[in-house]
Amino acid sequence: MAGQGALAAARAEFAEWLRGHRVFTLSSAEVRALHGGCLGPLVDSAFDRVDLEVPDGEAAKSLRQAERLWEEMASAGGTRDSRLISLGGGTVGDLGGFVASAFLRGIEYAQVPTTLLAQVDASIGGKTGVDLEAGKNLVGTLHHPRWVIADPMPLKTLPVRQVRAGLIEVVKIALACDCGLFEALERSSDRLDGGAPGPIAELVPRAIEVKIGVVEEDVEERGHRRLLNLGHTLGHALEAADGYRTLLHGEAVGWGLRFALQLALVRGLDDDVHRRALALLARFPVPPLPPLSIDTVLEFIGRDKKAREEGPVWVLPLEIGAAEIVSDLPADVVRHELERFFAAESEKS
């Protein structure tokens, strides 16, 4: 359920889902202080409510945290009929989904995403996960939430930088899969610039709808759904190589999208498409590229979860709203373009 008033609209059905069950609510102290109030009326039909706390940020996504939560849930009398609600951004959602998927071989859960990024991306599709030393999201499951309640209300408290990073994921969805959404972004980009809530409240449900459509067609991520990895081959590598310090996920994807557009030019992408996509991305400024060597970036590209035996997989735009999956891009082409990309960006800054 998405859009203005989604929390209120869901209330009656949500109450039925919880009636007579023990409910675990998972959140960070900060998010609970800001938005925890919205859960109150939603969960009062539950038999019992147990609040679970996790740290903010990527630190939450560890097996240590998952284990502690499972122990707490078991001690609090959690059973197979218990429910879990994740309230927060992408990390709380990923962790909550994983914890729900493996507690007593899986309990039902709901996602109540409070960041734009989580609303349009992480909360949809059932991907759950925690990080290893060896990399992000290497442990996880596919476990679909029974509910995703994306209400724009909590977004009002988000810093502009977070909103912009989330909008870059919306650009990604549009560029890869939906020309109409892309045009809607272009039309409202003036007003989106500072993270104004009005146009976002219109765009979020639409982006969610597009993503749900893609995911439902390809739950196992063997075909079409992989298009949503547009911008992520370089994006993930930048984040990891930089130790998750200077770029938000959406910002790293922003750089990944720019590079995917450059690679696509090599394969014959129309100049006009390239120009339009870059112009829209320019509406959502991101910090400079981290000062990394090309060798380091290439090494991290090779390590990515999505890199298969045959080497890295790239998603490259074909036109506005369409992309292709390319796994046979020669390594020397990638290296050459990456060198040009980093050189051009360092000149600008």
Added chain:
Amino acid sequence: MAGQGALAAARAEFAEWLRGHRVFTLSSAEVRALHGGCLGPLVDSAFDRVDLEVPDGEAAKSLRQAERLWEEMASAGGTRDSRLISLGGGTVGDLGGFVASAFLRGIEYAQVPTTLLAQVDASIGGKTGVDLEAGKNLVGTLHHPRWVIADPMPLKTLPVRQVRAGLIEVVKIALACDCGLFEALERSSDRLDGGAPGPIAELVPRAIEVKIGVVEEDVEERGHRRLLNLGHTLGHALEAADGYRTLLHGEAVGWGLRFALQLALVRGLDDDVHRRALALLARFPVPPLPPLSIDTVLEFIGRDKKAREEGPVWVLPLEIGAAEIVSDLPADVVRHELERFFAAESEKS
């Protein structure tokens, strides 16, 4: 694939499944020394083979072990197309299934069970799991192996006590679900007594067939499949209350079956069925009941994963090959029968 020569018969298809893929083989040092040789010809089509080692026994089923294995798999270049083979008893199978289910959101795996218990029970049905401080198997997933290869050959090295404990699980399957299997057990019980391999090689494939039939009808364990928990309500509680020290799992289930038969008498079970079931169980002697207080046992019964909001669930025999699920047994009846049960057994010993 089950029965004499199962390993050899599977070879060609199995080789196809592994061709070009990285394969992780998971086992304990002891099991690998005894039976690791049988994997050699099976896995030589793989692109690469990485051996992973776990401790013997329940200690293997921890999140610490799972995390270590995931880190090793990631460092060794594991990808979504990698395969995992669990070679060993129930604990290695449960851990291996869990590790496979959550590595990169799930990779395909095979079970090669080397104990009778694992062959007839743990390896079938896709249940995976690790233990928490709060109890056994509280974290896990449902992830079906692509292969279960149950060859009686490795059973030759099993101690008689392990074979007997495994046969008790076969009695459970027969008593709950299959009269024909029960009669076959009665007919060969003379020869089964010392764990003779001949009749076991005949009975194992039959028990596996019955279990597969039940599981396939009810993968989610919402109905019929729960009959396979016969003997487990008390069995799990005895194991846990005793700290997993004196009873093997199958032996604890043996005590659980005896008690379920006594409870069933209260609900009108035929005396003759009761007598026949006890007579068959008597062929597989188990150690005495641990010296536990009734209060302790009842507390652990309440903690069991299968105990739902409404209280403990019992599976009670109705006749040979049929059972029912009972969730409304009054607590005072259970307490009274448990007191009689412990008193009668302590008199005997």
